[in-house]
Amino acid sequence: xxxxxxxxxxxxxxxxxxxxxxxxxxxxxxxxxxxxxxxxxxxxxxxxxxxxxxxxxxxxxxxxxxxxxxxxxxxxxxxxxxxxxxxxxxxxxxxxxxxxxxxxxxxxxxxxxxxxxxxxxxxxxxxxxxxxxxxxxxxxxxxxxxxxxxxxxxxxxxxxxxxxxxxxxxxxxxxxxxxxxxxx
Ligand SMILES: Nc1ncnc2c1ncn2[C@@H]1O[C@H](COP(=O)(O)OP(=O)(O)OP(=O)(O)O)[C@@H](O)[C@H]1O
Ligand SMILES: O=C(O)[C@H](O)[C@@H](O)[C@H](O)[C@H](O)CO
Numbered sequence: 001x002x003x004x005x006x007x008x009x010x011x012x013x014x015x016x017x018x019x020x021x022x023x024x025x026x027x028x029x030x031x032x033x034x035x036x037x038x039x040x041x042x043x044x045x046x047x048x049x050x051x052x053x054x055x056x057x058x059x060x061x062x063x064x065x066x067x068x069x070x071x072x073x074x075x076x077x078x079x080x081x082x083x084x085x086x087x088x089x090x091x092x093x094x095x096x097x098x099x100x101x102x103x104x105x106x107x108x109x110x111x112x113x114x115x116x117x118x119x120x121x122x123x124x125x126x127x128x129x130x131x132x133x134x135x136x137x138x139x140x141x142x143x144x145x146x147x148x149x150x151x152x153x154x155x156x157x158x159x160x161x162x163x164x165x166x167x168x169x170x171x172x173x174x175x176x177x178x179x180x181x182x183x184x
Contacts, residue, residue, distance in 0.1 A: 003066055003075070004119060004177075005079075005088075006018040006121065007080060007155075009081065009128065011129075012123065014080070014081070014121060027076055030078045033079070041139050044140050049147040062080060063093070064094070066078060066091065078091075083148065085155070086098070088116075088118060091116060113159065113160055115160075117160050118160065119164060119177055120154060120161055120163045121164055122154065124167075128166070129142065162177070162180050
């Protein structure tokens with residue numbers, strides 16, 4: 001049973017890569033975009049970045065979903081921006097992570113830290129911006145990309161993560177992730 005979170009800024013390809021990988025593996029797929037309260041979606045559509053208060057209850061809800069699937073023994077993929085270290089801690093540990101010191105949460109060998117593998121889709125802002133201007137029918141305002149990069153705290157050791165270049169094709173990225181998790 002594996003819990004994967006495909007993370008990165010808006011337009012990095014989380015939904016595309018996550019859904020393709022889930023289809024290939026026959027796993028359940030969740031898109032965090034579908035769990036935003038209406039206020040959050042409205043804000044983003046207006047080009048207003050979300051803040052911690054907007055994101056924390058949403059991340060707690062996503063944590064609950066992941067834990068429910070874990071209890072059911074179900075492997076899942078979640079596409080979720082998870083931009084800050086604290087946000088990833090919430091996905092792993094729930095609301096307690098908001099109040100805990102991150103050093104404590106990150107202790108090597110902490111089973112909670114290893115519970116979820118984060119896949120960071122990383123690449124240049126210019127390329128993502130050009131993909132976003134082409135994308136149609138999505139609520140997210142492309143103007144928010146700068147703020148997404150500003151907020152991003154790329155995962156680092158001892159977090160449980162791998163980084164994939166979003167400059168590659170979707171099928172290459174999917175194959176590389178499969179190789180990394182030994183499911184090819
Ligand atoms: N590796 C890739 N190569 C070429 N185009 C891509 C790649 N990954 C994603 N795209 C395209 O880039 C756009 C953004 O991708 P996608 O919607 O999956 O990103 P996202 O990270 O889920 O965005 P958001 O967080 O805003 O929902 C889409 O139009 C998608 O088809
Ligand atoms: O944390 C955030 O700012 C949000 O999750 C955004 O990244 C959007 O949900 C999404 O990526 C837009 O499509």
